[in-house]
Amino acid sequence: MKVSILDDYHDTLRTLDAFKKLAGHEVTVWNEHVQDTDALAQRLKDAEALVLIRERTKIRAPLLERLPKLRLISQRSIFPHIDVDACTRLGVVLSSNTSFGRPSYATAELTWGLVIAAVRDIPLQMESLKAGRWQAGVGNTLRGKTLGIFGYGRIGAVVAGYGKAFGMKVLVWAREPSQARARADGYAVASSKAAFFGECDVISLHLRLIDATRGIVTAGDLARMKATALIVNTSRAPLIEPGALVNALRAGRPGKAAVDVFEEEPLRDTGHPLLNMPNVVCTPHLGYVTREDHEIAFAEIFDQINAYVAGKPINVVNPDALAIARQ
Amino acid sequence: MVTAALQYGHMPNVICTPHLGYVTRDEYEVQFADIFDQIVACAAGAPINVVNPEVLKNARQ
Numbered sequence: 001m002k003v004s005i006l007d008d009y010h011d012t013l014r015t016l017d018a019f020k021k022l023a024g025h026e027v028t029v030w031n032e033h034v035q036d037t038d039a040l041a042q043r044l045k046d047a048e049a050l051v052l053i054r055e056r057t058k059i060r061a062p063l064l065e066r067l068p069k070l071r072l073i074s075q076r077s078i079f080p081h082i083d084v085d086a087c088t089r090l091g092v093v094l095s096s097n098t099s100f101g102r103p104s105y106a107t108a109e110l111t112w113g114l115v116i117a118a119v120r121d122i123p124l125q126m127e128s129l130k131a132g133r134w135q136a137g138v139g140n141t142l143r144g145k146t147l148g149i150f151g152y153g154r155i156g157a158v159v160a161g162y163g164k165a166f167g168m169k170v171l172v173w174a175r176e177p178s179q180a181r182a183r184a185d186g187y188a189v190a191s192s193k194a195a196f197f198g199e200c201d202v203i204s205l206h207l208r209l210i211d212a213t214r215g216i217v218t219a220g221d222l223a224r225m226k227a228t229a230l231i232v233n234t235s236r237a238p239l240i241e242p243g244a245l246v247n248a249l250r251a252g253r254p255g256k257a258a259v260d261v262f263e264e265e266p267l268r269d270t271g272h273p274l275l276n277m278p279n280v281v282c283t284p285h286l287g288y289v290t291r292e293d294h295e296i297a298f299a300e301i302f303d304q305i306n307a308y309v310a311g312k313p314i315n316v317v318n319p320d321a322l323a324i325a326r327q
Numbered sequence: 328m329v330t331a332a333l334q335y336g337h338m339p340n341v342i343c344t345p346h347l348g349y350v351t352r353d354e355y356e357v358q359f360a361d362i363f364d365q366i367v368a369c370a371a372g373a374p375i376n377v378v379n380p381e382v383l384k385n386a387r388q
């Protein structure tokens with residue numbers, strides 16, 4: 001098949017062991033991100049299979065309608081960036097595994113890196129050292145502090161374990177079934193959402209972004225946090241009410257934030273307030289971006305292509321598309 | 328103090344921090360509680376954690 005890959009920013013996929021699975025296919029890799037429909041239609045005009053890296057590019061009906069040769073989109077995890085109905089109508093099969101059992105350790109590890117970077121002001125301290133000014137201030141120790149885990153799913157549970165390993169008290173806030181799992185794992189559950197935001201020294205968000213969780217962290221929640229507290233978001237930006245985080249940081253509660261996810265990605269606006277606050281540590285959505293996690297994800301994504309070619313598509317999100325699948 | 332630029336010539340594969348290991352508010356609380364207790368104890372005539380006790384014979388008044 002003619003396989004096109006979008007948004008492989010650093011041309012990493014060719015260097016993965018998993019890339020061998022595409023031997024025999026005609027592969028085109030695009031490194032530089034574009035979202036413009038004309039530009040994408042031009043890039044993908046010959047593509048029969050399209051590989052997407054997470055939610056980096058939106059694939060909507062106006063684009064799909066201009067890709068008559070496209071038969072398969074192969075990707076992993078959630079797909080809010082894809083117009084699935086349009087795919088089905090046009091006979092484009094979407095293969096995406098959403099039920100992998102393994103948590104994203106890459107995201108959990110980055111979360112912990114951001115926690116330490118923020119409480120010790122590591123980026124600021126590095127800058128100070130490089131400027132010849134030696135130390136820039138005094139940080140905080142994690143041991144004995146309270147770590148709040150908001151959303152006790154697979155990643156939340158791993159991060160809770162890291163907090164425990166660092167001698168922190170772990171406090172969980174989550175939906176009822178997740179609360180029960182947290183208790184079974186030996187963690188305390190907050191008496192209320194208000195108490196959770198008021199008591200924790202570090203809060204990390206580990207929720208899926210769905211309608212029920214959009215804006216689940218409100219301005220009021222943030223205002224309850226301690227002036228010394230840190231909020232970490234490696235999940236999705238819209239979990240926090242629009243604008244609420246910047247306003248809260250300006251008001252001094254919480255005192256710090258560490259952010260890997262943004263309303264608009266890729267974020268290229270160097271004037272974005274979060275990028276310009278000394279008490280905020282920002283990274284460019286790196287959570288899942290490790291070689292090891294890419295090996296696992298793309299082995300699966302490339303297997304989906306080969307399964308489709310073999311006439312036995314797997315992880316099909318829109319089975320109705322198979323009935324009208326393009327030849 | 329040698330600047331990082333001189334010593335390491337800006338290596339992208341090296342992360343440098345300015346000896347931050349012990350530099351946290353909590354660590355300072357613990358350490359300086361001890362250090363200030365030592366001053367208070369000395370002022371009260373009963374010095375503690377003395378490394379060189381022989382000095383006490385000819386300690387300054």
